[in-house]
Amino acid sequence: MYKSLIFINGCFLTLMFLLNKLLSQELGLYRGILVFHFIGFLVILLIIFYKKVKLFNNLKFKFYYVFPGLFSLIMTIINNISIPQLGISIVTSLGLFGQLICSIVFEKYGILGVVKKEFRKEKLIGFMFLFIGIILMALY
């Protein structure tokens, strides 16, 4: 069930990228990004008021709470720099390559609470196919 949820999530991601791109086209790059995040912020505030969640009952603030928000901004900026140079499909594939390397390292050592799993050599066959895919994208 969770696997199909993640699949739907991927579909939503593409839709979100498309809407963000259209928004940035209308408003200008950074203003578009700002409006997108601000709307998300307003919606989550509404949910917080509706569900009456206490926002500040946990006063222990840890420095890494800032990172997810910051990273999503950095990702959007990198996307906007590299997509005109390389094309969207190669950027997505290379991004996936980076993600896979990270996820394998994190999984092997169980860093940051990731489910720990041993790397099996058979997975290399899968990686070979991934590379063929990326090379196909780059060549044609």
Added chain:
Amino acid sequence: MFIILAIVNGIFSFFNMILASKVAKDTGMIRGIFHNFFWATISSFLAFLIFEAKTNSLFTLKSIPTIYLLGGVLGIVINYIFNISIPKVSSVYIVVIRFIGQLFLGIIIDYFYFNIFSFRKVIRIILFWYRIDLQFTY
């Protein structure tokens, strides 16, 4: 250089995913999403001030189709689904299955919205399915 940037982008996106789920675990799901969007809003406001404030005014009103604004709502749904599924599913599957979803809708949008249909992309998706299959088999 741009190739390295694109790979770094993937690494950032992975960290983003894992850290967002960790924050949600620490503070609760809704507060986790709140933190994500709060800091993203602040940092994108700063980025706007630094890079764009001279050329673009923040308060110029412009009519935008309402559907464009749905991106923010989708962002919350996506965050929510990630937060509930990351502790349950292996992270390699999350990366790969999400990517297949992205490509799937990407092709549909390309076809209906931009009128492009690329056979290459279909081959890639098939290769990806095969990859998933291998992962399940071994």
